[in-house]
Amino acid sequence: MDSQSRAYLNQYLSALLPEKRKSYQKFDAYYFCADKENANICANLVLKGDKRATAGLLWSYEDENEPLPDIGQLTVVTNWDKEPQCIIETTSIEVKAFQDVDAEFAFEEGEGDKSLEYWRKAHWQFFGNECQNMEKAPNLNMLVVLERFEVVFHN
Numbered sequence: 310m311d312s313q314s315r316a317y318l319n320q321y322l323s324a325l326l327p328e329k330r331k332s333y334q335k336f337d338a339y340y341f342c343a344d345k346e347n348a349n350i351c352a353n354l355v356l357k358g359d360k361r362a363t364a365g366l367l368w369s370y371e372d373e374n375e376p377l378p379d380i381g382q383l384t385v386v387t388n389w390d391k392e393p394q395c396i397i398e399t400t401s402i403e404v405k406a407f408q409d410v411d412a413e414f415a416f417e418e419g420e421g422d423k424s425l426e427y428w429r430k431a432h433w434q435f436f437g438n439e440c441q442n443m444e445k446a447p448n449l450n451m452l453v454v455l456e457r458f459e460v461v462f463h464n
Contacts, residue, residue: 314338314385317393321383321462337378338385338393343435345389351420352394355386356463360419366436367404367452372443378402378456395463402456407436408449417457 310318318338322330341351341363354360370377378384382399407429415428433447440447 310336310338310385311391313391314387314393318383318385318396320464321396333381333383335379335382336384337382338387338391340387340389340391343438348389352386352388354419355397355460356395358460359423360417361459362414362417362419362455362457364410364414364418364432364456365454366439367454368443368445369439370454377404377454383461384458395460397458398461400457400459402454404452404454406450407432407447407453410453410455414455 315338318336322333340348341355341360342348351360369375378399380399380402384397384399385393386395386397387393410425410428410432412425415425416423418428421427421431432453436451436453437447440451445451
């Protein structure tokens with residue numbers, strides 16, 4: 310986590326009662342997506358309350374040796390330029406096959422027209438690019454990490 314995100318996180322944590330502050334043990338900072346336009350769009354969707362979920366390919370977590378998010382984790386959401394926009398708290402984690410992601414999750418992810426059809430098309434393309442980089446073939450049974458969250462801080 311860079312110093313700007315760390316300062317933003319500390320601003321939030323310092324406003325909490327000590328008991329609540331100690332309950333948070335895992336922290337992260339990132340932007341959504343892999344390009345400037347979509348990263349900034351998604352950050353704005355989170356701020357508006359339209360985006361309350363995100364999905365990641367399990368293979369990518371494994372390939373990057375990155376732990377899965379935990380319930381109660383705090384994440385500083387940034388724009389593409391790594392400027393903090395808000396802090397989210399992870400409220401649930403599920404791992405499902407790509408083909409088993411449902412319309413409710415697609416709606417909560419809040420992108421495009423919020424439909425399952427849009428979600429599948431956009432994520433097939435996004436995950437397909439990730440698979441190509443890992444020399445894997447995308448398939449309907451590939452596992453997806455479904456994270457739901459709520460905004461706990463923004464200024």
